[in-house]
Amino acid sequence: xxxxxxxxxxxxxxxxxxxxxxxxxxxxxxxxxxxxxxxxxxxxxxxxxxxxxxxxxxxxxxxxxxxxxxxxxxxxxxxxxxxxxxxxxxxxxxxxxxxxxxxxxxxxxxxxxxxxxxxxxxxxxxxxxxxxxxxxxxxxxxxxxxxx
Amino acid sequence: xxxxxxxxxxxxxxxxxxxxxxxxxxxxxxxxxxxxxxxxxxxxxxxxxxxxxxxxxxxxxxxxxxxxxxxxxxxxxxxxxxxxxxxxxxxxxxxxxxxxxxxxxxxxxxxxxxxxxxxxxxxxxxxxxxxxxxxxxxxxxxxxxxxxxxxxx
Numbered sequence: 001x002x003x004x005x006x007x008x009x010x011x012x013x014x015x016x017x018x019x020x021x022x023x024x025x026x027x028x029x030x031x032x033x034x035x036x037x038x039x040x041x042x043x044x045x046x047x048x049x050x051x052x053x054x055x056x057x058x059x060x061x062x063x064x065x066x067x068x069x070x071x072x073x074x075x076x077x078x079x080x081x082x083x084x085x086x087x088x089x090x091x092x093x094x095x096x097x098x099x100x101x102x103x104x105x106x107x108x109x110x111x112x113x114x115x116x117x118x119x120x121x122x123x124x125x126x127x128x129x130x131x132x133x134x135x136x137x138x139x140x141x142x143x144x145x146x147x148x
Numbered sequence: 149x150x151x152x153x154x155x156x157x158x159x160x161x162x163x164x165x166x167x168x169x170x171x172x173x174x175x176x177x178x179x180x181x182x183x184x185x186x187x188x189x190x191x192x193x194x195x196x197x198x199x200x201x202x203x204x205x206x207x208x209x210x211x212x213x214x215x216x217x218x219x220x221x222x223x224x225x226x227x228x229x230x231x232x233x234x235x236x237x238x239x240x241x242x243x244x245x246x247x248x249x250x251x252x253x254x255x256x257x258x259x260x261x262x263x264x265x266x267x268x269x270x271x272x273x274x275x276x277x278x279x280x281x282x283x284x285x286x287x288x289x290x291x292x293x294x295x296x297x298x299x300x301x
């Protein structure tokens with residue numbers, strides 16, 4: 001992915017976050033996240049501060065060592081919000097969100113809404129279909145996620 | 149690119165979800181272009197021969213899905229929790245849909261359960277004030293759990 005947002009804009013802050021993540025650079029990504037940022041990751045049921053998002057991406061990078069993030073659309077809105085739609089792809093190499101590792105390939109569309117203020121990300125909200133993620137990872141039942 | 153608009157995109161999107169609350173599918177469709185594209189990304193039905201996806205046209209699969217949801221969930225409603233508009237007419241709408249199941253929805257038999265589910269809709273409103281693209285994200289695992297359905301279909 002290339003940075004297309006002008007330097008210092010909300011779009012460029014979101015772009016840089018995703019570029020750092022795609023490179024596995026959690027410190028680089030979260031260097032632009034406010035310590036007071038509000039995070040909601042709907043499919044995981046997790047919400048809280050920036051550590052919630054950092055932990056999610058740490059787990060994703062560990063579970064999918066060949067993780068590839070491909071931005072399909074980036075939309076800068078007028079209220080400091082930036083929508084990043086991306087495809088997350090990789091081959092499972094460790095348990096992830098309760099799903100045991102069966103070395104399956106994951107491809108998943110995600111949408112991330114960032115709120116940027118004064119050059120810092122102050123909110124992150126994630127949307128995707130966890131059922132599709134489980135299907136890709138060969139989970140059969142929602143009440144027995146960890147049983148192949 | 150910034151559009152010169154007949155009507156503010158957020159206003160059009162607000163009307164769209166108001167029509168959805170009224171369960172008025174023709175009014176929802178009237179707010180869209182004749183050839184509007186439809187992408188409900190979580191819709192992925194695996195059959196023996198092929199996979200049916202929620203991709204197509206608003207006036208085709210879109211209307212079928214909206215009408216089917218209203219039939220299965222007769223009290224279906226929505227709450228728009230945020231709207232963010234881009235200069236090109238794209239609107240990101242965070243919307244919570246809720247309803248009580250009264251009839252089968254796909255392979256999910258009705259157990260009379262109620263759901264409440266955050267969605268993200270990405271809509272594009274053209275210069276004529278009509279929606280020409282809808283993409284939606286939500287979590288079917290949460291939807292299924294709330295309806296009492298445990299299989300990953």
